[in-house]
Amino acid sequence: MQEEVAIVATNPSSRTDPRDLLGEWGNSADEWVRYIVRHVLTGAGPLSQDEAAGAYALFRQEKAFDPRALPVEEPLAITESEDEAIEPLALTSISQVVGVNALVEGGVIEPHAGLTILFGENGTGKTGYSRIFKALAASRTVDVILGDIEAATPKPQSALITYTLGSDAKTYTWTGNQGVAPFTRMSIFDSPSVSFHVDDDLEYVYVPAALALFNHVIAGIKSVQATIDQAVTELRATATGLVSRFPRAASVYPLIETLGASTDLEHLRSMADTSPDVDARTGDLRRTVAALEADTISAEIKIQQRLESILTQASLAATTIADLNVDAYTRERDTLRTLQEDYRTFRTALFEAADLPAEPDDTWSAFIVAGESYQAHLVAEGAHDADRCLYCRQPLSEAARELIGKYSEYLEDKITADITASTTRLKALTAPVTGTQASDAAAFAAEYSESTITSATDTDTGAGGSGDAGGSEDKPAFHVELDRTLSTLTQLTELLSNTSEVSGTLTEHAASDAETLRSALGATSERLAELRSQAETRSETLMAKKKELVELEAAAELGRSWSLIDAQVSDAKQADRLTLLAKPMPGLLRAVTGLAKTASDQMINESFDALFTEECAVLRAPTLNIEFVGRQGRAQRRKVLTGKHKPSSVLSEGEQKVLAMADFLAEARLAGITAPVIFDDPVSSLDHRRINEVAQRVTLLAETTQVIVFTHDIFFASTLLSLMESSKRCAYFQITDEDGKGKVTRATGPRWDSLNNIKKNINETIQAATGQDGDARAALVRTGYDWIRAWCEVFTETELLQGVTQRYQPNVRMTNLSKIKAEALPEAIETVNRVFEEACRYIDGHSQPLPALGVSPTLAGLEAHWAELTTARSTYLNAGS
Incomplete structure (x- = not known):
């Protein structure tokens, strides 16, 4: 007999409708929040895409970002409504x-x-x-x-x-x-879900429609929050690209680089140039800068510097030539020649009897001077021996001593000293000319000389105009004086170096040439000073004009880009305001979560707690505590034992299984199982x-x-x-x-055979056999006996023995032992056992002796045996009544 299980419906206590909670909260919030609550309550579901856009539009209008066009969101009037079936x-x-x-x-x-x-x-x-x-x-x-x-x-x-x-x-x-x-x-329960139902913080699979409203409101607020975040991102992204329009050197560049909500637009506007002629002025200034940047003065300065150096050399050379005293040079040259002739005469006469190997020439004189120097050296060292020859160290004979004496007399002769003095004076006269350097001037002259040759060649080949015209154009104005000075200097240097005769006509133009060259040098120096002054002024002017151009270009761009700048600053201010207004959003979400927690405690948690306790009692599950937690409007439950221990760390596997099943069934019943x-x-x-x-x-x-x-x-x-x-x-x-x-x-199952089912099968089989003949009837009769055999087994298990022991049952029902009618058993047992044995003879599941195989069961026999069993059951059941 089935044991009764007490499962009763849980009647939740009186509670505030979640719609009232949301309505009261919405009426105390901003209009855009009330808009979300109204649409969630009226639609009983999440906001549509258009409604979410409408919430953000109302937010912008309410916060004065956009002109007010939407109607005022009136306070909510709440009426209770039942959840849809x-x-x-x-x-x-x-x-x-x-x-x-x-x-x-x-x-x-x-x-x-x-x-x-x-x-x-x-x-x-x-x-x-x-x-x-x-x-x-x-x-x-x-x-x-x-x-x-x-x-x-x-x-x-x-x-x-x-x-x-x-x-x-x-x-x-x-x-x-x-x-x-x-x-x-x-709802599905299996072994892997046990750990979820025992240890995890579970959300409810079912959330009542009224409680789900909180989730929809939270989703609506989050959609506005997400739209605000996206708008802030887009507003702040507009700054890219504008700064690249302005020169980095412009004074306005740092202001453009840091454009934002704090930018002083009036100050920035004062720096803009919106004049109609700004482009023309910019073009003029660019051309001026380009001209200054060409820097032709530097090249001219280099040319004039070289020309100054050349003229310095040339005028110095001409002046030196003009300063040469040709008459004094000629007199001193003649004096030196006379002294040298006297010297040679004296030397020849002095050593005529000396038996010299050759005539006493200049080489021999050098030999005598060298000997005198060596003797002075030996004297200084204290090693001179007057009796020995300085060279061969042999003792001196009288003739040798006489010759050495002549050497000394020769060296001490006054003519030699006069020659030396004359040579010195002559050198002093010629040294300024022979020491004059004019290599740069000569190179310059060679350049225009080559240019003249090239021009003449081109003229000969038909490549240009008149050779004279071409040559004169390449030569400087002072080329005659320069060429003559260089030529005179070359001739004089050669003549003076060889102590040759110099004609007075060679230097007659030197003074006038020097004057011309000095005049050209002065003009060149003046031009050079002027150019240098211009260069210094040009550099300063170029810097000033460049700066002026940068500022003008920036001012012009400021005027052209003003609408973008104004929009960017406006966007930045709007982004800052949106960011500031978005800060309360988490507080709004927490407020809705708090309302949802209150509602879930009333609508879900209290009901679930009662259902869970009920299921635990029915399934004999362990007693423990349930904690209800909620975040972002989600209702969750957590099971703990004393000391906050997880159930899985304490309970056996079987206890966890029934505990999980209790949790599963309570959750399934919470919404009403449909x-x-x-x-x-x-x-x-x-x-x-x-x-x-x-x-x-x-x-x-x-x-x-x-x-x-x-x-x-x-x-x-x-x-x-x-x-x-x-x-x-x-x-x-x-x-x-x-x-x-x-x-x-x-x-039919491992134990699904019931007497009523088998009785029905026996009656249907007998009825079917009645309408058949031959082998078909015989087969149905055998099937009928098969069912009779099964009926005997089930009658024995369930009624004779009152289900004390049954197949596939885990226990012996000792409480049913007293229900067995012992006094009626013998008669029932005799009938059941006899018919059971008879049925076994006719079914295929039992082997039969050869003589019995030929005996076929009859329909009449089947009906008689079935009647006996029916009577035996009725007699047993009525025994003791």
């Missing part, structure tokens, strides 16, 4: 499964409106079907679905789902999608007592809800079938891998 969802079949794991094709599951059991051993393919349900629902533990990994070419995933939504029958072709409405309303609830192996790691308790909770849920159970536990499956025997709200499917994984077969 949700149409119930029920699955009617899943078929045509392709490409899911290694499931064979062709399987069909037709879930019952109540309980559907999908039983199969591990590895038979149940998981493939459960994964389809998880994908459709987008459950917390949805798995990646693979195809047949052993197939050469995996097939695309697909399955045909038929279902009802309210009163409408629908179909959906699944192709691997996750989270498909309305299947997302299905869609299938699916359990995937819910009793693994549970003992027999907890399995029975879970089975009772599942079957109680199946009385009002479509429930689908995947299991490989035969005791759990048989318990479920037993508990559903009276209501018949159950379908059982066997999943095997005999013909490939996932082979689905509708079956």
Whole structure:
């Protein structure tokens, strides 16, 4: 007999409608916030794209960014409204499964409106079907679905789902999608979800429509906040590119570089030049700068510097030539020649008797001078020996001493001293001329001389005009004086160096040439000074004009770009204001979150707490505390044990399993279950007592809800079938891998045989046999005996022995032992045992001796035996009444 489970509806206490909370808060907020709240309340959902844009537009107008065009957002008038009813969802079949794991094709599951059991051993393919349900629902533990990994070419995933939504029958072709409405309303519990339900901070899968309003308001505020952020970003991005229009050296550049909300526009405007002729003035100034930058003065200065150097050399040379005293030179030259002649006469006479090897010439004189110098050296060293020869060191003879004496007399002769004095005077006269350097002047003269030759050549070849004209154009005005001076200097230098005779006519033009060259030098120096002065002035002028040009260009650009500058400063000010106005946004979000927390405490958390406590009591789950947390308008729950310990660190695996199931069922019941609830192996790691308790909770849920159970536990499956025997709200499917994984077969179950079902089958078989003859009747009669044999077994288990022991049950029901009618047993046992033995003779499941194989059962015998069993059951049940 099924134990009763107390599950009652939870009646939440009186509470404030969330719409009232939102309305009161919205009426105390800005208009744009009230706009969001109004649209969320009236639409009962999130803002549309146009409504979100309208909220931002109202924000801008309310904060005086834009002219006011929208109407005033009046205070909200709140009226309660009921949440919309949700149409119930029920699955009617899943078929045509392709490409899911290694499931064979062709399987069909037709879930019952109540309980559907999908039983199969591990590895038979149940998981493939459960994964389809998880994908459709987008459950917390949805798995990646693979195809047949052993197939050469995996097939695309697909399955045909038929279902009802309210009163409408629908179909959906699944192709691997996750989270498909309305299947997302299905609740799925499996082993991997245990950790979520036990330890994690979970959000509710279901959020009441009224509570969801807070999320929509938060989303609306965030959309305005995001639009503000985007507007600020765009407003501040307009600064790029403007600064590149202005010269970096302009005084206005730093002001443009730092354009922003704090820029003094009036000061900046005063620096702009918007005159109509600004472009013309800019062009003129650019041409002036270009002319100054050409720098022709520097080249002219270099030319004049070289010319000054050349004229300096030439005028000095001419002056030196003019200063030469030709008469004095001639007299001194004659004096020197006379002295030299006297000297040679004296030397010849002095050494005529000396038997010299050659005439006493200048070389010999050098020899005598060298000997005298050596003798002076020996005297200074104190090593001179007057009796020995200075050269061969042999003793001197009288003749030798006489010769040496003549040497001394020769060296001490006055004529030699006069020659030396005359030579010195002559050198003093000629040195200024012979020492004059005029190489630069000579090179300059050679240049225009070559130019003259080239011009003459060009004239000869027809390349130019008159040779004389070409030559005279290349020569300087002083070229005659320069050429004559250089020529005279060359001749004089050669004559004076050789002490040759100089004619007075050679230097007669020197003075006038020197004057002309000095005059040209003075003019050149003056021109050079003038050019240098101009160069210094030009550099300063160029700098001033460049600066003037930069400032003028910047001022002109300032005028041209004023609209952009004004807009950029305006944008920067607007961005700063928007940033300032965006600062309260987090506070608004926190306020809505606080309201949502209050509402969720009333609408969800209090209800969930009661439901969870109820489920824990039914499932005998451990007692613990639930903490409710909320952030950004989201309701969440957290379970803790004493000392803030996580349940998983203290509870056993079985305790965690039933605790998670209690959390799962409380969450599913919170909204009112309107869609299938699916359990995937819910009793693994549970003992027999907890399995029975879970089975009772599942079957109680199946009385009002479509429930689908995947299991490989035969005791759990048989318990479920037993508990559903009276209501018949159950379908059982066997999943095997005999013909490939996932082979689905509708079956009666491991223990689904009931007396009423078997009685119906026996009567239908007898009725069918009555209308047949021959082998067909014989086959039906044998089938009838097969059912009679099964009836005997079930009658023995359930009524004779009162279900004390049954197949696939985990325990012996000792409480039913007293219900057995011992006094009526013998008669019932005799009839049942005799008919059971007779039935075994006619069924294929028992081997028979050869003589019995030829005896066929008759329809009359079947009817008689069935009547005996019916009478025996009635007698037993009425015994003791």
